[in-house]
Amino acid sequence: MNDxxxxxxxxxxxxxxxxxxxxxxxxxxxxxxxxxxxIIDCYSPYPIHGMEKAMGLKRSRLPIGAFVCAMTGLSLAxxxxxxxxxxxxxxxxxxxxxxxxxxxxxxxxxxxxLCTAFGIAILFFARSGMIHGKIANEIIDPRQTSDRIVxxxxxxxxxxxxxxxxxxxxxxxxxxxxQRVNLDNNExxxxxxx
Amino acid sequence: MAHGHKIELKQEFFSGxxxxxxxxxxxxxxxxxxxxxxxxxxxxxxxxxxGASSEEHHHVAADNNTPRLNYxxxxxxxxxxxxxxxxxxxxxxxxxxxxxxxxxxxSYFFVLVSCLALFFWALQYIANAGWTxxxxxxxxxxxAFLPIASIILILILIIGKSDLYHWAHYExxxxxxxxxxxxxxxxxxxxxxxxxxFIGGIIxxxxxxxxxxxxxxxxxxREDAEGGLTPFKKSIRWSAAFTVFFIFSISVLSWLVxxxxxxxxxxxIFSVYNFATGxxxxxCAITLIVLYLKSIGHLNLVTDEHIHDLGxxxxxxxxxxxYIWISQFLLIWYAxxxxxxxxxxxxxxxxxxxxxxxxxxxxxxxPFFVLMTRDAKRNPKLxxxxxxxxxxxxxxDVYLMVMPGTIGSLAQFGMLEIGMLLLFTxxxxxxxxxxxTKRALVPINHPYLEESAHHDVGV
Numbered sequence: 001m002n003d004x005x006x007x008x009x010x011x012x013x014x015x016x017x018x019x020x021x022x023x024x025x026x027x028x029x030x031x032x033x034x035x036x037x038x039i040i041d042c043y044s045p046y047p048i049h050g051m052e053k054a055m056g057l058k059r060s061r062l063p064i065g066a067f068v069c070a071m072t073g074l075s076l077a078x079x080x081x082x083x084x085x086x087x088x089x090x091x092x093x094x095x096x097x098x099x100x101x102x103x104x105x106x107x108x109x110x111x112x113x114l115c116t117a118f119g120i121a122i123l124f125f126a127r128s129g130m131i132h133g134k135i136a137n138e139i140i141d142p143r144q145t146s147d148r149i150v151x152x153x154x155x156x157x158x159x160x161x162x163x164x165x166x167x168x169x170x171x172x173x174x175x176x177x178x179q180r181v182n183l184d185n186n187e188x189x190x191x192x193x194x
Numbered sequence: 195m196a197h198g199h200k201i202e203l204k205q206e207f208f209s210g211x212x213x214x215x216x217x218x219x220x221x222x223x224x225x226x227x228x229x230x231x232x233x234x235x236x237x238x239x240x241x242x243x244x245g246a247s248s249e250e251h252h253h254v255a256a257d258n259n260t261p262r263l264n265y266x267x268x269x270x271x272x273x274x275x276x277x278x279x280x281x282x283x284x285x286x287x288x289x290x291x292x293x294x295x296x297x298x299x300x301s302y303f304f305v306l307v308s309c310l311a312l313f314f315w316a317l318q319y320i321a322n323a324g325w326t327x328x329x330x331x332x333x334x335x336x337x338a339f340l341p342i343a344s345i346i347l348i349l350i351l352i353i354g355k356s357d358l359y360h361w362a363h364y365e366x367x368x369x370x371x372x373x374x375x376x377x378x379x380x381x382x383x384x385x386x387x388x389x390x391x392f393i394g395g396i397i398x399x400x401x402x403x404x405x406x407x408x409x410x411x412x413x414x415x416r417e418d419a420e421g422g423l424t425p426f427k428k429s430i431r432w433s434a435a436f437t438v439f440f441i442f443s444i445s446v447l448s449w450l451v452x453x454x455x456x457x458x459x460x461x462x463i464f465s466v467y468n469f470a471t472g473x474x475x476x477x478c479a480i481t482l483i484v485l486y487l488k489s490i491g492h493l494n495l496v497t498d499e500h501i502h503d504l505g506x507x508x509x510x511x512x513x514x515x516x517y518i519w520i521s522q523f524l525l526i527w528y529a530x531x532x533x534x535x536x537x538x539x540x541x542x543x544x545x546x547x548x549x550x551x552x553x554x555x556x557x558x559x560x561p562f563f564v565l566m567t568r569d570a571k572r573n574p575k576l577x578x579x580x581x582x583x584x585x586x587x588x589x590x591d592v593y594l595m596v597m598p599g600t601i602g603s604l605a606q607f608g609m610l611e612i613g614m615l616l617l618f619t620x621x622x623x624x625x626x627x628x629x630x631t632k633r634a635l636v637p638i639n640h641p642y643l644e645e646s647a648h649h650d651v652g653v
Binding site: 049050052053057058059060063067094095096102103105106 | 520523524527528530566568650652
């Protein structure tokens, strides 16, 4: 997935299908995706089982980030402890050798986890553009945080006629369909189609 | 796409597989052959009596009254001198105690595998988990090995008790404080470590497991025949009762059977450690049978998603095992209290050193790095090999828990050990596959079958 698809802003014309329940939203997503429409995102108050596959989302690369963070934490812990306990100020504790590796393991374990937890939280927010203070323009329908599901599709390169798409969505149970045109001055126009 | 479309829930039957039966029978025959050769060729005289060089290591004198190396620090000043912990447990054991110790290792390992499969089964009921339903019969078939393994364990413990456990000798001496040879630690533990408690425990505990397992499987048979929710609800109650009893009883069993091998030593985390070992082994056994049945065209309802979750379980509990392992080792190693550190001192010396490191590498390092990625867990071939390696690794773990304390220098890794392992493995495979043929493979009336068939772990 690229950034262009991620953002509502970067598409000139966007179509929203608003659904009342997860099942019809999922079915509509599947159908629309199979027709080759670019799906920007799906806004839902609760996770819909199978939605990632229906939207054609690729696997997240977050686990790779997690692994890198964990290894960073691990190396930090080794450098920290070896530096202090072995090179800088060798200490004998409990008659153990300076490099008492088993006693380093808890710190290695904890620092790996700490770095992973913070690292992937930061990576996640950075990658999805959720920066503190940024105003979200993704509120299409105020009820999308309580009982409505909004499916956003790009009309820029859609291989399908808009009328046909609207018919398809309403067949699948969309209660409301809206079209948005993004204007140059950071504003937009919404037209209710259905 | 698992969600949203109908999956046909078709009944399946496993009528046995000639190749697998042949394989298990070959294992049994080969195992038996190697065991017999191993017993015939086993040195009948004690290794420490042969060469003078090995004598130097052993501080145990034949005579109880001579002063020996004191492991207890300044206890010597205030208390009557306890006898030293024998460095070589096998110094005065007959040659056949090696056979006993091997049977003990294998039967205990397979008791762990089958009783923890039963625990896994009960866990599905009390957690209200649905995803395992499509391979529920496999779990049941592993549990079916419990009575056989337990009977062998009980018999070998009754027959070989005095050849395996050094507390069993002390028990009869009935020494008073101050008398030569009086052992404060063993005296203190004698309310627990005595023959009646021991025999009672090793018979009653597996018996109760067996009876609850039988109840659960009879409920499962009833469910197949009648349908409805009554057997399911009853299973939940029995599972809850089993889990509560199990977690206490497996602790007691591990103390009685394995921890008492080193009767002077104790570790409070030992039963959790045994649980972890057994749980990983049980999960590996279940995964291997599922993968095998799938590879010969059965269990069509089991998808990559189920295999993936089994892989996750193996991965997670291998880490759990490593965590418990380091928890036990680290505290003992750091505190360095003589009577505690003795356990690892023996295992880090001489012939046990390689096993000690193999144990960590196989049971933690390999599964941790190999099974980390999603693709590895979804790859049946890789997961299968890891399961085989882990089963062997946890067998080595039990071997290392049993051998140094029971027969010490008498232990060797020879034909006897390999033969006995093959014999037990062959019997396990044969009986497990046999029990799979007795009932239909799909629990068609289970309320969670539909949910299980649609199991999906997401992208």
